[in-house]
Amino acid sequence: MAVRKLKAHHMTQPKPLSSSNPNLEFDALKVEHVHLLYANLPLSLGANLVLALILVYVQRLVIDPAVLFGWFISISMVSLWRAVLMVRWRRNRKGDISILLWRFRFRGGVIASALVWGVGGVLLFPEGDIPHQVFLSFVLAGLSAGAVTSLSVDRLSVLSFLLLTLIPLIVRFGMEGSEISLAMGVMTTLFLIVISQNASRTALTIHENIKLRIEASAREEALQEGKIRLQQLNQNLEQLVAKRTSALRESEARFRFLFEQVAVGVAQIDTMTGRFVRVNQKYADIIGYTPTEMLVLDFQSLIHPDDLKASLANVERLKAGEIREFEMEKRLFCKNGRDIWVKLTVSPMWMRGAKPDYHIVVIQDITGHKQAEEQVHQLAFYDSLTRLPNRRLFLDRLQQAQVHSTRHKTNCAILFIDLDNFKTLNDTRGHDVGDLLLIEVAERLRSSVRSSDTVARLGGDEFVVIIEGLSEDTVPAAGQAKDIGEKFLASITQPFKLQEFEYHGSSSIGIRLFRDGETSIDDLLKHADTAMYQAKTAGRNTLCFFDPSMQIALEMRTTMAIELRQAIARQQFKLHYQRQVNAEGTVVGAEVLLRWQHPERGMISPMVFIPIAEETGLIVPLGKWVLQMACAQLKQWEHDPDTRNFQLAVNISARQFRQLDFVDEVLEVLRKSEADPLKLKLELTESLVLQDIVHSIEKMEILCNAGIRFALDDFGTGHSSLTYLKRLPLEQIKIDQSFVNDIATDPSDEIIVRTIIVMSNSLGMKVIAEGVETEDQRDFLARNGCYTYQGYLFGRPMPIEDFQKLLSRFQKI
Numbered sequence: 002m003a004v005r006k007l008k009a010h011h012m013t014q015p016k017p018l019s020s021s022n023p024n025l026e027f028d029a030l031k032v033e034h035v036h037l038l039y040a041n042l043p044l045s046l047g048a049n050l051v052l053a054l055i056l057v058y059v060q061r062l063v064i065d066p067a068v069l070f071g072w073f074i075s076i077s078m079v080s081l082w083r084a085v086l087m088v089r090w091r092r093n094r095k096g097d098i099s100i101l102l103w104r105f106r107f108r109g110g111v112i113a114s115a116l117v118w119g120v121g122g123v124l125l126f127p128e129g130d131i132p133h134q135v136f137l138s139f140v141l142a143g144l145s146a147g148a149v150t151s152l153s154v155d156r157l158s159v160l161s162f163l164l165l166t167l168i169p170l171i172v173r174f175g176m177e178g179s180e181i182s183l184a185m186g187v188m189t190t191l192f193l194i195v196i197s198q199n200a201s202r203t204a205l206t207i208h209e210n211i212k213l214r215i216e217a218s219a220r221e222e223a224l225q226e227g228k229i230r231l232q233q234l235n236q237n238l239e240q241l242v243a244k245r246t247s248a249l250r251e252s253e254a255r256f257r258f259l260f261e262q263v264a265v266g267v268a269q270i271d272t273m274t275g276r277f278v279r280v281n282q283k284y285a286d287i288i289g290y291t292p293t294e295m296l297v298l299d300f301q302s303l304i305h306p307d308d309l310k311a312s313l314a315n316v317e318r319l320k321a322g323e324i325r326e327f328e329m330e331k332r333l334f335c336k337n338g339r340d341i342w343v344k345l346t347v348s349p350m351w352m353r354g355a356k357p358d359y360h361i362v363v364i365q366d367i368t369g370h371k372q373a374e375e376q377v378h379q380l381a382f383y384d385s386l387t388r389l390p391n392r393r394l395f396l397d398r399l400q401q402a403q404v405h406s407t408r409h410k411t412n413c414a415i416l417f418i419d420l421d422n423f424k425t426l427n428d429t430r431g432h433d434v435g436d437l438l439l440i441e442v443a444e445r446l447r448s449s450v451r452s453s454d455t456v457a458r459l460g461g462d463e464f465v466v467i468i469e470g471l472s473e474d475t476v477p478a479a480g481q482a483k484d485i486g487e488k489f490l491a492s493i494t495q496p497f498k499l500q501e502f503e504y505h506g507s508s509s510i511g512i513r514l515f516r517d518g519e520t521s522i523d524d525l526l527k528h529a530d531t532a533m534y535q536a537k538t539a540g541r542n543t544l545c546f547f548d549p550s551m552q553i554a555l556e557m558r559t560t561m562a563i564e565l566r567q568a569i570a571r572q573q574f575k576l577h578y579q580r581q582v583n584a585e586g587t588v589v590g591a592e593v594l595l596r597w598q599h600p601e602r603g604m605i606s607p608m609v610f611i612p613i614a615e616e617t618g619l620i621v622p623l624g625k626w627v628l629q630m631a632c633a634q635l636k637q638w639e640h641d642p643d644t645r646n647f648q649l650a651v652n653i654s655a656r657q658f659r660q661l662d663f664v665d666e667v668l669e670v671l672r673k674s675e676a677d678p679l680k681l682k683l684e685l686t687e688s689l690v691l692q693d694i695v696h697s698i699e700k701m702e703i704l705c706n707a708g709i710r711f712a713l714d715d716f717g718t719g720h721s722s723l724t725y726l727k728r729l730p731l732e733q734i735k736i737d738q739s740f741v742n743d744i745a746t747d748p749s750d751e752i753i754v755r756t757i758i759v760m761s762n763s764l765g766m767k768v769i770a771e772g773v774e775t776e777d778q779r780d781f782l783a784r785n786g787c788y789t790y791q792g793y794l795f796g797r798p799m800p801i802e803d804f805q806k807l808l809s810r811f812q813k814i
């Protein structure tokens with residue numbers, strides 16, 4: 002019987018059955034027991050009544066009818082009660098009455114019935130009438146045997162029935178006292194024992210059977226339930242999958258609709274290949290391709306080169322997870338080759354791993370905005386006629402130039418340019434022609450400067466130019482500014498073709514040099530304007546500096562440059578020789594130093610004229626002359642045993658060294674003079690060598706191979722570095738006099754000098770100190786390993802005659 006059915010008999014709250022739950026199993030057992038008991042009851046009651054009737058009928062002859070009647074009524078009442086019980090069980094078994102109560106009631110009925118039968122075994126026992134006694138025994142034994150079958154489901158019921166039914170009979174047989182009665186009693190007792198045992202065993206067997214059945218049912222039930230649950234789960238799962246699939250389809254449809262209908266361009270790009278994976282129509286339309294054409298393109302190839310770096314940097318940051326998305330404005334190339342401005346947003350899309358698999362790119366064509374912006378910018382910052390920056394932008398650039406000059410310590414200049422007689426042209430030829438002149442002047446100014454310089458129009462015929470990155474020193478910077486100003490003057494004096502007529506114009510230029518932020522930009526502009534008016538007053542077509550001393554210095558410079566040129570031809574240059582001595586004070590050589598003997602101004606320092614000679618290029622012939630003189634002197638010294646081993650140091654300027662034929666020229670001078678190259682020492686400065694280290698080394702090595710020696714002049718004042726020092730073919734390092742000056746007083750100079758000496762020694766280079774003026778300085782240098790000196794302590798630079806005279810007088814000091 003299925004457990005589900007068993008549960009129906011259970012009058013308590015139905016509970017799920019499980020073989021693993023012993024309580025539930027026990028409940029089910031009881032239910033089954035009670036059910037079987039009541040199920041067997043109709044037959045049992047029927048048999049009871051039939052047997053009672055037969056018994057009463059057979060015993061009527063030997064037992065008092067009243068007893069018989071009374072007993073029969075009793076058994077009938079008991080049977081009736083049990084029948085009622087059975088009917089109620091059938092009706093009410095699903096009610097709320099405990100199964101134990103039903104079992105109790107049943108047992109009550111059994112006991113009552115057994116008691117009546119047991120009483121019957123005494124009352125209906127005919128004394129001395131063996132056949133009727135046997136019959137009675139037979140009925141009761143039969144009844145007991147029947148009870149074993151119908152009651153053995155419940156051991157208590159069956160045993161109590163057997164005991165209560167048979168024991169009175171056994172007692173009665175015993176009371177009879179006859180041999181046969183006693184034998185019958187013994188036999189009935191044996192029967193009782195045997196049948197009780199059987200009943201017990203049957204009860205056990207039935208119990209086990211039911212238990213097995215229940216367990217099997219429970220297992221089957223559990224299996225069935227599992228199956229049902231699985232089916233339900235499966236069903237739920239299918240429903241869920243169906244729901245999700247439909248949601249996904251819906252979302253996909255929505256996405257596709259959005260992707261296609263959205264008013265911006267959307268594309269999906271493979272992060273690995275940079276290729277377009279999916280492109281909506283709008284995207285393709287913006288850049289003039291079809292979506293299919295775009296699938297063979299990679300995103301990078303469409304980006305304008307100017308925006309590529311910034312774009313790739315953003316993509317890298319996105320890939321690295323540094324940013325969640327980025328937005329930028331950039332240019333993309335269209336299919337027709339033109340570029341457009343787009344506002345672009347890129348966000349990552351993950352499918353598999355930690356790194357994004359795709360990028361979603363959204364673009365909006367903002368070319369129109371950009372053009373409008375550009376127009377607004379042009380109107381705000383540019384002069385509409387000449388397209389030059391206007392006053393606003395000029396002031397901004399001027400501010401930037403100030404910052405730049407402060408940071409880099411370079412000079413800048415403002416050139417204020419005003420066209421001469423512009424008003425007359427305007428009045429006579431009309432504004433259109435005037436405008437044409439302004440446009441043309443703007444173009445000429447623009448083409449005369451570097452793109453980094455600013456040419457602006459302030460209004461009318463006033464132009465301003467900002468020149469940045471001029472020399473650090475004021476006078477050379479002024480010279481550079483003047484050169485540019487003169488270029489402008491010359492350019493504007495070139496004829497202009499204005500419509501059909503040729504116009505000859507000129508301009509006046511005011512120059513204001515500036516170096517840091519001390520002067521306000523308004524003042525700078527005013528100063529340049531003032532200088533321009535000075536130029537106008539000076540007769541136009543000219544330029545003026547705001548600072549008159551600058552003008553004077555420049556003029557002097559110009560004069561000196563002219564005079565320098567003449568000085569070579571007029572042989573106004575002389576060479577002075579300054580001795581170089583060793584630790585013992587013995588002269589080991591000299592440095593040649595150029596002097597300009599000016600007929601009016603007297604002796605001019607090389608500090609003054611060498612920079613001008615450099616600027617004008619005159620240093621090249623001048624330097625060659627110095628070299629020729631030095632080599633001739635060396636050749637001469639060869640004849641004297643006292644001077645034969647002298648080395649002569651010659652200063653080489655940067656411009657001279659940079660000449661393409663410098664090496665050939667030096668070798669040529671040496672060859673012609675027949676001087677010993679080993680005695681010639683060329684002094685190069687650190688900055689000169691570092692300007693172009695590769696070519697410097699190249700040239701030095703060729704000359705070195707020819708026997709010429711090199712010394713590094715002014716060492717310590719530049720960017721001294723071991724790395725380059727090791728690469729240079731140097732014989733000697735010259736400690737700059739600025740360090741020597743203060744070695745006694747400045748501890749840091751002391752350290753620098755010591756370091757230079759140690760470094761030179763470790764690199765296997767000789768070291769010489771220049772500017773040695775005191776014995777203390779010499780002693781300090783000697784103590785620290787420098788044994789060659791040059792300076793006023795040993796002798797000032799002097800003409801060769803004095804040098805020779807002194808040589809013969811004091812070989813030692």
Ligand SMILES: Nc1nc2c(ncn2[C@@H]2O[C@H](COP(=O)(O)O[C@H]3[C@@H](O)[C@H](n4cnc5c(=O)[nH]c(N)nc54)O[C@@H]3COP(=O)(O)O)[C@@H](O)[C@H]2O)c(=O)[nH]1
Binds near residue numbers: 593653771774791792
């Ligand atoms: N390219 C060339 N440059 C040259 C040449 N001749 C000179 N110069 C360079 O001009 C700079 C100034 O030279 P000068 O005025 O001659 O000064 C030199 C010495 O007079 C001076 N000196 C020497 N000893 C002392 C001293 O004890 N005290 C002191 N205050 N000054 C002293 O030092 C100058 C030597 O400098 P250096 O060349 O670095 O050894 C100078 O830079 C010259 O290089 C030339 O023909 N060509």
